[in-house]
Amino acid sequence: MSAYNIVSIAGSDPSGGAGVQADLKAFSAHGTFGMTVVTALTAQSTRGVTGVHPVPARFVAHQMDTLFADAAVHAVKVGMLGTSEVTEAVAEAIDHHALPNVVVDPVMVAKSGDRLLEASAVDALRTKLLPRADLVTPNLPEAADLLEEPEATDLASMRAQAWRLLELGPRRVLLKGGHLAGGESVDVLVSRDADPVEFRAPRVATRNTHGTGCTLSSSIAALLPQRPDVAAAVGGAKDYLTEAIRRADEIDAGGGQGPVHHFHAWW
Ligand SMILES: Nc1ncnc2c1ncn2[C@@H]1O[C@H](COP(=O)(O)OP(=O)(O)O)[C@@H](O)[C@H]1O
Numbered sequence: 001m002s003a004y005n006i007v008s009i010a011g012s013d014p015s016g017g018a019g020v021q022a023d024l025k026a027f028s029a030h031g032t033f034g035m036t037v038v039t040a041l042t043a044q045s046t047r048g049v050t051g052v053h054p055v056p057a058r059f060v061a062h063q064m065d066t067l068f069a070d071a072a073v074h075a076v077k078v079g080m081l082g083t084s085e086v087t088e089a090v091a092e093a094i095d096h097h098a099l100p101n102v103v104v105d106p107v108m109v110a111k112s113g114d115r116l117l118e119a120s121a122v123d124a125l126r127t128k129l130l131p132r133a134d135l136v137t138p139n140l141p142e143a144a145d146l147l148e149e150p151e152a153t154d155l156a157s158m159r160a161q162a163w164r165l166l167e168l169g170p171r172r173v174l175l176k177g178g179h180l181a182g183g184e185s186v187d188v189l190v191s192r193d194a195d196p197v198e199f200r201a202p203r204v205a206t207r208n209t210h211g212t213g214c215t216l217s218s219s220i221a222a223l224l225p226q227r228p229d230v231a232a233a234v235g236g237a238k239d240y241l242t243e244a245i246r247r248a249d250e251i252d253a254g255g256g257q258g259p260v261h262h263f264h265a266w267w
Pocket residue numbers: 111138139140176177178179185186187201202203204205206209211212213214216238241242245
């Protein structure tokens with residue numbers, strides 16, 4: 001029996017590299033039982049997103065109420081939300097169901113450049129969801145949008161932005177540096193209740209990085225109930241993701257930007 005149930009509240013990616021599909025793979029790879037609340041359907045492949053079909057907020061709330069009335073939940077990963085109505089419904093559910101270990105990946109734009117969150121929903125994300133997050137995991141463009149300032153261009157400006165993001169209300173911020181150049185990919189963790197920590201990994205030369213953000217945030221959610229503290233969960237998730245990126249070229253899921261290898265420890 002798996003001791004931990006982890007829920008992904010996110011969109012569907014038919015290509016299997018991002019969204020709830022990636023989250024379920026990462027939850028399973030970390031020995032936990034994955035559950036999903038689907039917030040949007042996308043038409044998507046390794047080449048990009050060709051359509052988004054949001055789930056009505058009332059039905060997202062219905063999925064959450066039905067699931068949370070029955071299952072014990074040990075952590076939650078929140079990904080693509082699509083609209084401000086869905087963002088508000090998820091924020092309400094976090095309070096109403098007293099959800100633990102809430103990791104918010106503030107998904108706004110896919111690597112292909114396609115928008116996954118309406119521009120008008122950024123404010124709801126900033127004001128309603130972030131203050132309810134135990135950890136928020138923006139990439140550099142998402143951090144810039146949330147702060148309404150230019151994107152960080154080096155590690156020093158990343159560190160400064162991570163602290164400013166903390167002022168928006170989450171308990172901790174992991175600012176991801178995948179979009180910077182350099183031999184290492186560095187992520188910065190700042191917390192209200194612990195010293196800052198930086199996580200470094202060799203930058204892997206591959207175009208197959210579709211779903212890295214989803215995989216990192218869902219891995220952290222799966223490890224939070226299993227590790228002594230947040231830094232240990234982030235470190236474990238980063239190590240797992242780096243190996244998944246290193247082995248990504250073994251998967252052939254299409255002709256564009258391919259997924260990472262979630263089951264590198266088994267196959
Ligand atoms: N080429 C790479 N090699 C190693 N790690 C990477 C690479 N690209 C991204 N990462 C790591 O993957 C995670 C997500 O990266 P990032 O690209 O910043 O976010 P997102 O996928 O949300 O755009 C971070 O831990 C980042 O450091």
